[in-house]
Amino acid sequence: xxxxxxxxxxxxxxxxxxxxxxxxxxxxxxxxxxxxxxxxxxxxxxxxxxxxxxxxxxxxxxxxxxxxxxxxxxxxxxxxxxxxxxxxxxxxxxxxxxxxxxxxxxxxxxxxxxxxxxxxxxxxxxxxxxxxxxxxxxxxxxxxxxxxxxxxxxxxxxx
Numbered sequence: 072x073x074x075x076x077x078x079x080x081x082x083x084x085x086x087x088x089x090x091x092x093x094x095x096x097x098x099x100x101x102x103x104x105x106x107x108x109x110x111x112x113x114x115x116x117x118x119x120x121x122x123x124x125x126x127x128x129x130x131x132x133x134x135x136x137x138x139x140x141x142x143x144x145x146x147x148x149x150x151x152x153x154x155x156x157x158x159x160x161x162x163x164x165x166x167x168x169x170x171x172x173x174x175x176x177x178x179x180x181x182x183x184x185x186x187x188x189x190x191x192x193x194x195x196x197x198x199x200x201x202x203x204x205x206x207x208x209x210x211x212x213x214x215x216x217x218x219x220x221x222x223x224x225x226x227x228x229x230x
Contacts, residue, residue, distance in 0.1 A: 072100040075155040075186070078107045078144045081121050082114045083220045084128060085202060087194035091159040094188060096132050103151060104129065108141040115203055115227060128217055145180040156185045161195050206230070 077095055081088060081104075096102050106121050116124070118139050125137045140147045144156060156176065158169045166187070173185035190197075197215045206212050206224045213221055224230075 074101040074153040075099040076103045076148050076153045077157040078105040085197050087190050087197045091188050095157045102135045104137045106139045145176050160187050160189050
């Protein structure tokens, strides 16, 4: 059985994230969606809020589990017996960053392989930070996030 990990901040989860999860869940026996926590980052949604949203959004995926982790992703992968990291790529800028990160992860744990999954064209410009900013100014985010996330964003922003 092959187990993969798809890490991210998921602040908030986007349709692009969900598309990568859907596609990766078909390629691997088990997929851990990992809510990465970086104490140096400011998040709009708490760990629990992100976990609750993803749990609701992914409830129908039988081979997908959601976890929260503060630490190196390669350490999580080793702990759970996963040997593949999934990384979504939207642009050449993403690729440059993720390529360097893949090399670093390989040095930290040579057993880990990184698989780059290019996003579908319609999700190419969808970044969580852009979605939050657009929502702040009452922009239409309905094509970028699921209705649950849109409602959560509006509530969080007092809209």
